[in-house]
Amino acid sequence: MGRQAITHDQLAQFETTFHGTLIRPDDGAYDDARAVWNGLIDKYPALVARCRGVADVVDAVTFARDLELPVSVRSGGHNVAGTAVCDDGLVVDLSEMRGVWVDPDARTARVQAGATWADVDRETQAFGLATPGGVVSATGVAGLTLGGGIGHLRRKHGLTCDNLASVELVTADGKFLTASADENEDLFWGLRGGGGNFGVVTTFEFDLHPVGPDVATCVVFYSSDRLAECLRAYREYVASAPEEISTLASAGAMPDEELFPADAVNERKIGIIGCYAGSIEDGERALAPLRELGEPIADVSGTIPYAELQQLFDEEYPDGMRYYWKSLYLDGLSNAAIDRIASWADVAPSPLSTVDVWQLGGAIARVDTEDSAFSGRHAPFLLGVEANWERPEDDDANLEWVRDCLDDMRQFSDGTVYLNFPGFFEEGEDMMETTFGPAYERLVALKDEYDPTNVFSRNQNVAPSGGALNDGETRHSARNDGGSDRE
Known part of the structure; x- marks a missing residue:
């Protein structure tokens, strides 16, 4: 065409x-x-x-x-x-449209939809405040928020969408609306985790929390020879960890020549990354066991500015590299699941790719599905499978690795996914219906009301009941060598 x-x-x-x-x-x-x-x-x-x-x-x-x-x-x-x-x-x-305006007395921030998390953190940290964002500062506020928003503060202060006070948006018929707990309440429910299906958000209003300026962090790496053992110890640790702690276990080569000894740069390893949303002293004590799972290859844990933590992964995800990610919410972290994670991390075709386990629970689990559309609050862990590579000729191998890994790991999941790690839709995939379950019909009703002809279909799409289906943009999101890639 x-x-x-x-x-x-x-x-x-x-x-x-x-x-x-x-x-x-x-x-x-x-x-x-x-x-x-x-x-x-x-x-x-x-x-x-x-x-x-x-x-x-x-x-x-x-x-x-x-x-x-x-x-x-x-x-x-x-x-x-x-x-x-x-x-x-x-x-x-x-x-x-990147303006950020902070009201330190009310502990709120108004954020235009073109802003990144670096923009938000810069303004809010000037007052010692923050709202939960992502873990890469170049990420846009809008997409992350509408899909949920899993970041470093998630277990203490919830998802990004949990901290929304109001939203301003333009609907498919060109109307300007405000949605909040008191105005267009059902629309506000759908915008908190239902994706960009109902209009173009122009401004977000967030609640803020005292955070920083410094936070205690854990950033420690162990040899992949002990990957399964470390994940089992990690599982035991997070089972009783306080809500101030949010952690991530990441398995892959992660070839950083500045961070690792020369003989370990290209070797598979497991990293444990986390922070403590509270006092430095309490955080250092609480995070210490994660630094004692064995002899680390590298340990750069310590107290750093919160804004620096938010930028910690930025260099690992540069503009223009090739990315294909998918996710599953895990029912748990059984020994069998751990063994499969270790196996898939070991055969990743790119040294830049990782298999990640995100600790959930805490404040995330305390919000009911009646209060927001976000799905996944029931799960203790999120599995993220990230293929990150540089050369077009490696596309097929990396796409296949992610898909095969997800197919295998579904045995440990109910099939629900995190909207912000969707990969591309596969043909015949019912990702949205599976993920939202009974709430999906409520999302369809909102779509019928605010976008009945599916003007906003280039997203993780909720199709209206009238049959105005997505025309394939999300199923054919990449073009290589002049044609559409297999998605």
Whole structure:
């Protein structure tokens, strides 16, 4: 299919009201405008509408809807599935809407949808405050929040979406709405974990908590020869860990020449990463057992600024590298599951890839499904399978490794997934119905009300009941050698 034809007159009319920047395929800025974080994604939109404010967003949505153009929404452009851009359609680009305003007395922050977590942390930490974000500072606030938001503060202060006080958005019919616990309550429920299905969010309001400026951290690595043993000890530790502690166990080579001895750089290893959302002294004591699981290859644990912790993984996930991630919520961390994790980590085709186990529970588990759409609160752990590689010729091996690993690990899961680690939809996959269970019909009802023609379908999609199905953008999110990749 060729690019959607937008006539000269249609574009000229759009330009009379749009105050942002319109970027066309023949503009010099086009390739940069269509590029996203994941180098596996290679989309060619008909037009990128870089918005300055809400009025521009209304105009862009109206323009695309009237012309029946495919629509994607870009904030940080960091979604691993590449949903920020689409072929032959219009990109509603919010990347220049990055304002963050903190009210330190009310402990709230208003955040525009184009902001990244680095933007938020910079402003909130000036007052010794934070809201739970992700673990890579370049991640966009919007996508992470709408999909849930699992970060370093999750067990003490909950998910990112749990800390939403209100949301402002533009719906498919061009209306501007506010959703909160007191206004458009059902929509607010769906926006807290239901993804970007119901409109273009322009501003988030978050509750803030006292955090930092310094936090106690654990960042320790052991040889993969002891991977299963370390994971069993980790399982015992987290079973009684206080809610102030949120940890992640990551298995892979992680070849960092500055961090590891020369003879260990390319060897498989297991890293235990975590932080303590409380006093430094209590945190150091509480995290100490994780540093004593054996003789470490490297241990850089200690007290660091919270903003620095938020940037700890940034260099591991550069723009333009190739990424394919999937996830499963695990029923537990049995010995059999641990053995399979160790086995899959050992055969990863890329030394940059990892198999990760995220500790959940705590504040996450105390929110009922009636209070937010987010699924997965029941699970004690999240399994993340991350293929990260550099060369296009290695695509097939890495995609196959992730898919095979997930197929194997489903025996330890009910099949539900974390929306922010979706990979791409596979043909015939019922990811959304499986993940949301009985709540899925409530999401469909919201879709019927706010987007009955599925204008916002380039996402982890909830299709309306009227049959306006996703046309395949999320099933065909990468283009290699001129064609669509297998998703």
